[in-house]
Amino acid sequence: MQKKEITFTLNGKKVWVEVKPYEKLLDVLRDKLGVKSPKYGCGRGECGACSVLLDGKAIRSCIVYAIEVDGHDVITVEGLQANGLTDLQKSFLAHNSFQCGFCAPGMIIQATELLNENPHPDEEEIREYIAGNLCRCTGYNPIVEAIMDVAKKK
């Protein structure tokens, strides 16, 4: 199958990478570019563990083809914290928001998009916004509370 070199901005830096037309963004990020925070959980866009920001929007990188991001901007947790922990990360840390931690990067991406779009969401808006990010450990409340704390302080 024909390979194609694509170029896009990853966490503020331009990257060049050769991809096959059927390769998913998640696999290219993890296996070819060494960015490991997005996780494989389902491969069908159902769990949100692979979420990254594409041009500022949270997307499921397991169902986006890598060639689709040619020329675009991708941010993962590695990029969010380039200048130190974000307020959201600090709040997640203080609330002990995660247990196994596997959903954490995707959850942080999703919550980052939420607060960018709506700096003062109420509890129900937060729950609605993260309802596509599955967590099997926490029961979600420590995650919701951490996001609410940041929203209140903004």
Add this chain to the structure above:
Amino acid sequence: MKELELKYVGHEAVRLDGLEKITGTAKYVDDIDLGPATLYVSILRSPYAHAIIKKIDTSKAEALDGVYAVVTGKDFPYRYGLYLKDNYVFPLDRVRYVGQHVAAVVAATQEIADEAVKLIEIEYEPLPVIQDPLVAIKEDAPLIHPDLGNYEVVPWLYPQPGTNIAHVRKIRKGNVEEAFKEADFILEDWYVVPHVVHAPIETHVSAALYTPDGRLTMWNSSQSPHTQRNIIARSFKMKHKDIRVIAPYVGGGFGGKAGVNMEVVAAACALKVPGHPVKIRYTRKEEFYDTSMRQELHAYIKMGVKKDGTIVALKHQLYWDVGASAEYGSNVVNATGFSAIGPYRIPNVWIDSFAIYTNRPPCGAYRGFGYSEFHFGLESHMDRVAKALGMDPVEFRKKNAIQEGDTVAYGVEMGPTGILKCIDEVAKAIEWGKPSEPPKEPHKVRAKGFAAVWKAPAMPANESSAAFIKFSEDGSINILVSGMELGQGFLTAMAKIAAEELSLPLEKIRVELPDTDRNPYEWQTVASHVTWSCGNAVRRAAIDAREQILDVISRAYYIEKSNLYLEDGKVKCYTKPDFEVPFESFVIDGVQMPDGTYRGGPILGRGSFMPEFTSAKVNPETGQGGHPNVHYTTGAGAVEIEIDTETGRIRVLRMAEAFDAGKAINPDIVKQQITGGFVQGLGTALWEEVKFAEDGRILNPNFTDYKIPTALDVPREMHPIIVEVPQPDGPFGARGIAEHTMIPVMPAVANAVENALGVRIKNPPVTAEKIIKALKEKTV
């Protein structure tokens, strides 16, 4: 127990693994790159639930360019298992469930491996498929394991060759038949709890490298690194020292990553391609089909009571569908057989717990270890009996609640328990007895439901834990253990236990994840027992290190050891207020004496723990005579629900759960265990069920068709409550609570449904469909 002034244990703290996890730097197995020599694996799976394998032809696959190896049963004709060696590395002559791995291809790229798998030709002869344990247990049922009599098994399990029964645990206490005659009221009924899956967000991942010097290194997403090493060494006939299992963070376990399952496939593949690492990351669909799931239970309960609400007799028969393998699940059957009286004082008990093979995927450990399933029926029954007697269900439970000194089903005395306090606290938090606020819409109804529970760790009598504590030049320590951080806060709990004994701030403590080459032994991180068992080992290691520290300072400064104590990383003296020797000055370098010589040497604490009072030796016909469990943790839970009678949809408005943790090492993390476990239980109460087609295929092997709770489904009001009646042999009095937290949910929801609508659902999940159907039947 003496009241101790505790500085770390029982206080809030930021999790030790917090920073790694919120920065995305926490490494899980799939995050480890194994280099350019890595090869790729594709697995061929059985399309049949039950069939004879007549012929496997791998020649075309082997001939494909880029294929390094094709692995089948003939390469590794081994059986393995934790308790009963009934599972095959790869099947030899028959497949027993749809999706069973039959062959694997190792190739240069994933594409080649996927292509080669299609070239493997297998001739099957289909056999009758059995999916119902009540059919499988019949005398004329086709046998799923005709060789059952030849399988190696631990001495306390009793497979029945010539049947589909992998084990039966019996309890006979008192005389139930006589007691039923004297009972004023008897209720008998059946309850069915279906298969559900663990659904950790991280699927199973295993990487393996076999090098020509004879070493096998594995990186596994695992609750059981040492047990995996043990099982793999024994089944592949290797030496333990030649196998190294490294276990980085686990992205959710819930019992599904206990023992061994797909790791044997990775090991087999690696052994065929020396020098090349292989990594297998299961897809979500593979996770459903070929790891393990929770057993299905068909339970018959007959309970006899006196008019005053005293339970006089219980007959509880548990028919467990263990799927195609009972290598681990046989112990679920065993453990629940010993404990199916629930947290109650019952003088006359008859329990039969059967492990029954079917042509469904192998089942095994799942958070709760069978207790969620049997408590569903038992706690539903408790409500029904209470109502028949005209008693309040909470009062009925309190009247019969087991107390310290009462005998449990196998005749041993119950230890200290806070069950009454748990029941009271939950009743208070949920405002039991106070009617629910009327809902805004007329087609909605509200009600509350209650359940009480208990659970013991289910373990071999000689399970054990060990710990090393190493000091560094700056007085900081690394704790080496092989318990696993699954998210439950294990690392933080171990750090606090050591911090307390060594009077060392948490910032100076790291706890290392397991590596069987470097870290000492741990049986497994299961059974909600590591805080207790590994915590005891860490505590002993810390005390050992402290004694070494005090010895050195005593010898170097000529001070009686009894006058020395530790405070904030320094050695101090009761009789000399100014005396102060910081750890960093001597824990590696020693203390220099006036003549220039040194005293001491690197401080290295060692601790190990094994309960020495347990025994699995019991009379197989009565279950009496041994001491199979170390202790029981008790608790209670309640929900308030709202049902939409037009759609059948249930919302849980609020919940309360209380557990007797003995001593909460990390109170905030314990509370999060309670709410997190509740929500996992909520999924099984309302939606979760693996659906099978008649041919054995799974109809919902993904998160679209198999729903787990989201942030929207969670009650907005949650009351997690900690009760502390100390466990005498626990570290600082602690005992486990992690699994227990999901046990009350299914029965509490079903009880609330009956209180709301007057209909009794006896087969969770309590779906909207079942509610509507029950309402229609009621009005007909």
